[in-house]
Amino acid sequence: MHSIANQIGDLASSGERMIERLRKRAFLPESRKGLNVRFGIAEAAQLLGCSTNRIRMAEEDGRLPPAPASENGRRTGYSVDDLQNMRSVLNASPARAPLDNPAIVAVQNFKGGVGKSTVTTHLAHYFGVQGYRVLVVDCDSQATTTTLFGFNPHFNITREETLYPYLSIDPTQADLLYAVKRTPWPNVDLIPSNLELFDVEYELAAAGSDGQSVLAARFRKLKQGLQDLAKDYDIVILDPPPALGTISLAVMQAANALLVPLAATTPDFCSTVQFLSMMDQVLEQLVDAGITVDYSWVRLICSKFNANDPSHDMVRAIMEQSFGPALLPVPILDSAEISHAALRMMTVYELEKPIGTPRTHKRCRANLDEALGQIEQLVRTGWGRVERVDEELLVNG
Template sequence: MNAVGNQIGDLAEAGERMIERLRRKAFLPESRKSLNVRIGIAEAAQLLGCSTNRIRMAEEDGRLPPPPPSENGRRPGYSIEELLHMREVLGASPRRAEPDPPAIIAVQNFKGGVGKSTVTTHLAHYLAVQGYRVLVVDCDSQATTTTLFGFNPHFNITRDETLYPYLSIEPTQADLTYAVKSTPWRNVDLIPSNLELFDIEYELAASGADGQSVLAARFRKLKQGLTDLAQSYDIVLLDPPPALGTISLAVMQAANALLIPLAATTPDFCSTVQFLSMMDQVLQQLEAAGISVDYSFVRLICSKLDGNDPSHAMVRAIMEQTFGPALLPVPILESAEISHAAMRMMTVYELDKPIGTPKTHKRCRANLDEALGQVEQLVRQGWGRITPAGAGEVLYATA
């Protein structure tokens, strides 16, 4: 290898070692992510859609375990695990009914830096708090989502633990169950990724004259594998690469809904318009090849909006004028709390206490709940749990 290759390799290796140091520092003492979030009885009652008295009565009559031991006369709150049990006992689970199809949502934009992986992980944890069974599939070889779930893709994940053994030219796995990993959230599972997943792109590019048929077969295979696996979940979130490649196309075809994050800047807006144009052409080509693509909803969500930046407000207005009801009305606001949580390889929903001020944390959490709740409403509408919105409103079933 030449000097430039050696230098780049040294930089990459130094970076991987630093990621592992940060991971170990964040998750001491056992270097594994844990979930220490506690939810007070008032918030628990709100999430369950019941009164605090109903929870207390269930604790008194033995249907629920006794309340957590108090600290200085105050309850420390319930864990996510306890909250899930409360949902089962009190009949407050939002799970889909057996006939309802699992929502398989691709979170996609070909523009990097729009917060695609951040949106995916926060959406997964928001849905977990609401009580859904969630599977997150990291299809991006950069593996940002895998990292945010507390795994180091270089040290902790092998190629055989990614989608590779299932999608490769010479597959060694017949279904996707081998790749499913548990996370600190009992109702959230992960199929991780690492750099070696990109080998699929090389293999398919080198497949020769039979490349088109191999490609079509991989598209159908990923869709079938995810459809089968999704039967154990309510919602599946797919995080594809930010580029138009084989894996991205397979993910687009495997999904039954599309969420497009975009930041409130002119370059991001222009890039997203190009993404939509490319998607339109690709979908037409897939349809012509006999590969069907059908989405229950297509929505854009503005991410990383700085409410104090006039230029962001201008671009946001342009988005509304251009995309109309396809743009979700509540954006995800830029927040130091999100950035600080990401430094710890966490989401805001995993913080057991504010990193910044309590006011900043509360404002950030409220915005995330409202913004991500829009996606939940779309899913529930697809299950017939919510009446479709009027013609002048945003949350209706088709784009």
């Protein structure tokens, strides 16, 4: 007769095999995630903040390759790689100046089910579409973000490819370069995670009498490692575990900005208040221990908001009264398009065509652009930049 431990192990193994089958089904024929999304010339011009005429002129005079076309001569649209090249040629990159500090944003809430990993991956891909250089660091041993990037944390990722060799009691890596993986996005990289990253928590908990100094050393080490890596990026997005553990504390200390997603329900509101209260106490203790924590901004964003649910409206009103301007004004709407994309281990920004109706897709994408664009403006304000101007809008008034 199976013991409970064996039964749970069997359930885990069966689930892991199913994840791998789903992954292979989603990424056929080569069982590897690709990026096939395309942008028309009008959308490309909007993303570059220039006119369609400027793109056509650059194609005509040879500075840009001819517009991609299918066999029947129709434009197929520009890939993300094409957009990156266009930004370089037309001097339209939004990248920070060399003296600007990279934004290192922790997306954190101790309440599960608030869409933390969904917000992380969509935020990364939003910044990728806009042309920024992005690094995502999955610090959560549950590895949802790693999965959404197309890696199976059980079959594709070993412990040596996570933060573990750098943060463990007996580290085998002196910097974090070893862990950086390319993703289908040319300007978005990932440090993945898997279940074995949790071993760091065990090791540090067992550090004994000098545990406090070991913890402090690990905190400073993660911060230094991320700062060294961040020199090659515009924005680093950290996805910590949804619990108050060693890794969570190290991540929150390494960040220079904090984004807190929360759903529009009373339990989520209450638990987020508890999270903020706990954060306040922990940050005081870190400062007392000589560990500096400094955020350029702290914002809350309402995720999974259903505009047709009166209770969501009520809870959001309570959030506005409680948090004031720290609550971002545009929430992320609860959309079937996000759920359908997640089933395919994708974000909405990776979809070649709508999964639901075109109207649902367009509304979802417009909302994500507006909601996540609020965070882009916070980052750019930190660099002393104003909102980017579309020259066609400027010329045409």
